[in-house]
Amino acid sequence: MMRWMLLSLMLTCGIAFATIDAYEFKTPDDEQRFRVLVEELRCPKCQNQNIADSNAGLAKDIKDRVHRLINEGKDNGEITDYMVERYGDFITYRPPVRPVTWFLWFGPFVLALLAAFIIFMIKLRQKSPSIIQVTPEQEAKVQELLKKLDQSDKQS
């Protein structure tokens, strides 16, 4: 059973052959919009592929529908919503910005800014010059040791 299903998947989803279709549009602008849309819509049938690159029959159907909707004058948002209505959020590679996806969109940025801010505040509070006073003797000793290490390398 499983094998059958896998087979049917494979038959309809060869991954390596790019589909290339020549669609006609009213304006070059529409053509550009089409290109963006088909790259942002995910083929529901296949592995991880957009409908532009997929050669599944369903990807072709969706492309046809996008083409039709563009020629009907629908804008990108309307077309994406149209597809989401049918296939769910899965169909778009651009995850919607909703409370549940806030972390995805902003989480890492907020955490990074927070980290930078905290470090900045800590450093700012350390008003006194934070350089530890090293006595000249100590400094000289360090330098001498480092030099020795380098020399032992040269000899080897």
Next chain:
Amino acid sequence: MSRTKWILFSLPLIGFAVMVYFFGSAIGNDPSVLPSTRIDKPMPAFELPTLENPDQTVTQVSLKGPVLLNVWATWCPTCIVEHPLLVELSRRGIPMVGLNYKDEPDAARKYLEINGNPFKWNIADVKGDLGLDLGVYGAPETYLIDAEGKIRHRFVGAITPDVWRKELWPQWQAIGGVQPDDTAAGQGG
């Protein structure tokens, strides 16, 4: 100080533990299965010929249930696998309508002739337009439609006796579907 330190240094471990929990739950899930967006919504509007009579058109109004809508095609190997069970369920009185999806009508009619016809009638969706409106992403798919014409459940893949018993039969009962002649539902197939 040291307490803050403990908290700070345990964050990576906590984060990792959360991730492991999600991974553990995710193993075995099939990432390719999609939920339907049409659940509890009316059947999308359509106007298509039937497979049986190309001159006769049907619309969503014709699909008042409870009825089982099966999306199938002759090019789909999994559909062939589940076909005998559909025939059996139909024989036991489950009303079924077929959605012949992106298929050659002639080939489809011949297929039903040879393998038995479980469907009362079939919608001929040659271009796949209704399929797209329904959110079909791979035949076979099976929808349960209630008396008001609302979609109540979707199953993707081949129906097996097990799937029927565990998943579809309870749903079918929930929408007040006709009892099969044989009370031992799903024993056949």
Next chain:
Amino acid sequence: MPERAACGKVSGDFLKVGRLAGRESQVIPEIGHFAIVMALIMAGLQAVLPLAGAAIMNERWMAVARPAAYGQFGFLLFAFVCLTLAFVNNDFTVAYVAGNSNTLLPLGYKISAVWGGHEGSLLLWALVLGGWTAAVAYWSKPLPQVIAARVLGVMGLIAIGFVSFLLFTSNPFDRLLPDFPPDGGDLNPLLQDFGLIVHPPMLYMGYVGFSVAFAFAIAGLLGGRLDSAWARWSRPWTTVAWCFLTIGIALGSWWAYYELGWGGWWFWDPVENASFMPWLAGTALMHSLAVTEKRGVFKAWTVLLAITAFSLSLLGTFLVRSGVLTSVHAFAADPERGYFILVFLVLVVGGSLLLFLLRAQALNVESRYDLYSREMFLLLNNIVLICATGLVLAGTLYPILFDVLEWGKISVGPPYFNTVFVPIALATMLLTGVGPLVNWKRQQMALLRRTLAQALVISLALAGLALWVFNAGWNWLVFVSLGLCVWVTWIMLSDAWKKIRTAKAGFVAGVQRLSRSYWGMVIAHLGLVVCVAGVTMTSTYDVERDVRMAAGDSAQIGPYQFLFEGVEDIRGPNYQSTRANVVVTLDGEQVAVLRPEKRRYLIRRDVMTEAAIDPGFTRDLYVALGEPLPDGSWAVRLYYKPFMRWVWGGGMIMALGGFIALSDRRYRLKVKEGASRVVDNLAGGRA
């Protein structure tokens, strides 16, 4: 032999093979299997005895580490050779060979097919790990014995995990007896390509290489010794691994570009992300190690990064091989394997993070640097890189999160990543420009004001000029991005120039006087500039057209004229092909003849698009052949991709920078433990 008779034609072919290769070839898989078992035993010895020996200071136990490491590597190499021989001999009784090779497959691809599937690529993983282990064993002789023993012991633990994963869930030597196919199912045509011969080994060298930095970190935590000397030891290993990973990623991108036939070069696919995350974390680690080596600070953070970089490599393995995500490139899903890796992940990552929690707190965190100091800029660099890692991680894992919590299904793809990576890239470039100018400990920013102002003016001017010369329309993002490219380049080169001049010894002597690690840093950063410039230009100004073309038709893309001369049929070793002739002209002069193909592989019946590309310094021309249309014309995809080569070229330059830094004198240093301890006491104990 009744079972052979049952196979009919099968047996004939097999016997023929058997005769050709000699009878002993038939037991090669068993020998290989045995070698893996031996490698597991060696890994066990390498892990247990040295770690226990280090704990109780038993020198003889610790001394086991090196021979066991060499033994482990030797046995894995032997197993790998056995599998290769099975491929070369067409031994289709081995399930893995039957699934990934074919009699008709050219020899080169038979060899690369060894790592074309899950089991074989895992064997390659284990082999590369064995190779790194042996390398550490060889070059760690100057290290104190207890440290070398701990490092090799930790690597042995990792090897136990991978070799047993190989042995118990993914044995490449499993037999298909008695019914084996006569010819094999053939290698996925996508993998029948030069890119796939070199890409996985490079990538694994990088991935697995981070295990060395990881092992040093764990050894440091175990021994409580994390100082400048420790950083100096782990730094070259990290850099080598990073270089390989960089090359591996660049090769993978290049392969996807010409082989998939879609014209894209980065898809943000989970498998790509799985290699990109360790790269980002590894880049952060390299910078952090620099601080720890030079200044003895950020110790805990550096250790955490070392753990993170390798953990992300392991995580990638889990994501790619467990089936929790869908990807174009993922291996076949298998829950059992998924659980195995997850348990392994919990032991390795969970264990090391626990160790981190218990031991790293004791590390000295006294800060001895000002707000304006090299340390702070490198810290900011780390924050940006970790933020980038977090974004990729979040984007990769969010679909799993949604699925598990039953919030529905979502997809996170290029529109997300491309959006969030714009600020990351800009911030990185801004910092890369300033960072190297800033002094360690403290910097009076007023002293830099003039240099920075000068750089700013030049950046804006040159970026504007570049846009004007390229003449493709104004775009703010491109302007800012190119401006930052100039910014980094100008600051790097003028700084280097200043340093050469201060040497007052003439140009060549001045160049030589500066350390190799300085030049490595400059070159790697210039590589980043080249890469960012390429990405900016190609993703903003590429032109794609899908057109229908019959023989004699032509199409215009940018300034180029593409003339479609028609198609012809040709025949390859294991495929049939339709090849088109496309002549490209610029102002009436012929630039290139491109011959895209559509191949139909005979065994797997896969159809493959072989794009034809005319590469150039400032642009690529790309033609892919689509479907024949009912009227006899063809659907053809034409691309004009400006500065495409810069993307991978930049990656290669970055790796080159890494290798140059590696050749720095001080990494060839024989570290005397006593001496370094004194240095450490002075560096760490002064506070």
